[in-house]
Amino acid sequence: RVNRTDFMNALEEVHPAFGVSEEELQQVIQNGIIHFDTVVDEILRSGQLLVEQVKSSTRTPLVSVLLHGPPGAGKTALGASIAQASQFPFIKLISPDSMVGFSESQKVAAITKVFADSYKSPLSVVVVDNIERLIDWTPMGARFSNAVLQTLLVLLGKRPPKGRRLLIIATSSTRSILSDIGLSDTFDSEMRVPPIANLTALEYVLREVELFPSSDERREAIHMLKEAGFAGSDDLSSRLSIGIKKLLSMIEMARQEPDNVGQRLTGALIGLGM
Ligand code: ATP
Ligand code: MG
Known part of the structure; x- marks a missing residue:
């Protein structure tokens, strides 16, 4: 018989692999969310609906959304808020900030590992933050890491194993570049995060x-x-x-x-x- 203590112990053991990176999430929402416009609530609400969809629809085990908008519009904070509010057992942020100094293959490995870990949890959210920086996009000469791009293309389209469900929230300030390199087509939906304009x-x-x-x-x-x-x-x-x-x-x-x-x-x- 499995009692509550066993169950709690199992949860503890599972934590490092599953894990919600509370601190990491908290850090990017440091200044909270100010509801300065109805669009802020609309984005959070749409995010909540996507979370519900992943949770309840058996037909869509994979749902992905792109949050795009000008630099500093609040994309990362909103993405992290939606992720945090899901209360899914696995929530991870893939951020270029945590990959400073990584080689191309180390980046590929780190990104692949987060997704592989997510497949072990029944419900997961992966935030793929700042895609253009993840792929090392340089406007000069329009160069980027093809290895990282190919990895993202595969993972963004890959259905999690049977019984597992995954929500992917990506952010970018360069939406037009994502469509140029064929990345924006892989998202199920998009939301624009606007700047303050009034x-x-x-x-x-x-x-x-x-x-x-x-x-x-x-x-x-x-x-x-x-x-x-x-x-x-x-x-x-x-x-x-x-x-x-x-x-x-x-x-x-x-x-x-x-x-x-x-x-x-x-x-x-x-x-x-x-
Ligand atoms: P970058 O283009 O540099 O990646 P960003 O668009 O991801 O920037 P954030 O890093 O999310 O922007 O910064 C938004 C900051 O503003 C965060 O510190 C967040 O806590 C705060 N903030 C306050 N109100 C809001 C809001 N309505 N939406 C988003 N962020 C908000
Ligand atoms: Mg950001």
Whole structure:
């Protein structure tokens, strides 16, 4: 007879192989998710539906999605959030950051191992982060690692063994390159992660991170941006377009000096738009 203790022990033993890399996931969502636009909730909701699909549909043991958008738009954090929310027993992030200094064959081996490990778990999520960097894409001369690309092409299309189910979430800032090299066709679906492009969203973020001590000061900053020509999203002349990642780091820089926070932040944003 198997009792609860045996079961718990088995779980413990299985952990290193299955494992959810909590810390790794937590690290990329460090600054949380700010719901500055309905599109953020839509992406998370669509992700949740894909998770449900993998969990419940026997017809689709493999589901893959590409999150694409400009640099710093929040692709990695959203992908990791969807993965984390799945609560699947196996969740792994394949990131170029963890492969610095790897040779081509070491990369191929590391990527292959994550997928092989995922096939041992009934339900898995693998986040393939920043595909263009994984394949060492260099715009100059349009070169990349063909070995890594071929590995990804195979693994993205490979059905997990019987009884196993896998969700693949990939991210990229260079969607057009992925289609040029035949990678984007392998995804079941795509979601675009847009930058912050209107003042309503910007103000939401400013409020959320409590950059300004009062709402008056915040409104004044927004007013300054309006004056500078950063109109709303429906204005085609709007020059506002900034990834949440960059905005958050600008905010943290502005915070270092409490005087004239508004002036300095708007100055930085205006400088960006020029
Ligand atoms: P890169 O193009 O450099 O890979 P990225 O698009 O993957 O960048 P992230 O690395 O995910 O961007 O950075 C987004 C940062 O903003 C994270 O620190 C995350 O916690 C924070 N963040 C706050 N709100 C959001 C949101 N709505 N969506 C995504 N990230 C958010
Ligand atoms: Mg990223």
